[in-house]
Amino acid sequence: MEASFIREAIAKIESERDFKVLYACETGSRAWGFPSPDSDYDVRIIYKHQKDWYLSLSDKKDTIDLMLEDGDLDITGWDIKKSLQLMWKSNGPLLERLQSPIVYFEAEGFLDLCKPYAEQCFAPVASMYHYLNMGKKSFEDVEGQQEVKLKKLFYALRAAFSCKWIMDKGTTPPIVFHTMLNELEIAPSIKSRILELIELKSHQNESYVHPMESELNDFIKAIFDQSSVVSLSLKGRKEKQVDLDGLFLQILNRY
8 A cells, every 4th residue: 555545545534524633654563563465554643623622621532543445544543632641641552653663744843842752751660561461462362372373473572572671671662673673682592583483474464373482482471470570660750740731732833
């Protein structure tokens, strides 16, 4: 699917919904760096309404969720106010989106404006629980199985690497899987095997079933076990006071 087609779809949604898109990026396996040939496109947007839209006592819908092109194009989005509320909570998916390597649209200077606030809001404990809970759910589907969907195995691997990143680096885990693979201390045999599986996945459809490998099973389990212990002593966000109200007003006035 051409990036230009995705941009056209975003522009059409923007017109139909009467809001302004501030940022649109890819998430999922294409952004993580291990897509399959038939992987869909997981496009995520952040948008804003006119100021008067926010001046209401009633709650309004602040998300969109659309499936286009027979399910091949998944577009979901959050209003800027909701996005900043999630930033305050150190929401994992939001922090990932702000560092996506595939950007379809960015209002001028939007990322430069938001990223310093995202760093201030990052809370190791919140991020760890996000990846640990997500990873354990994925691992339940593959642990001890003789055959597993390679897609599921990579979901568990990515969550495990994110947990290890938080333990080792204490910063927001990168969205790009290869960055973690290259910068974390990983046994050479594990690293080389994962690279082989990434290459294999690039030629197999999402439904491909692969024999479970005991070394990877043990590797994932060990990280999750260690993360469960470490999470009990992790801290909250770096700074107690972060002026997200000020950022919100900046965005409304600037864009």
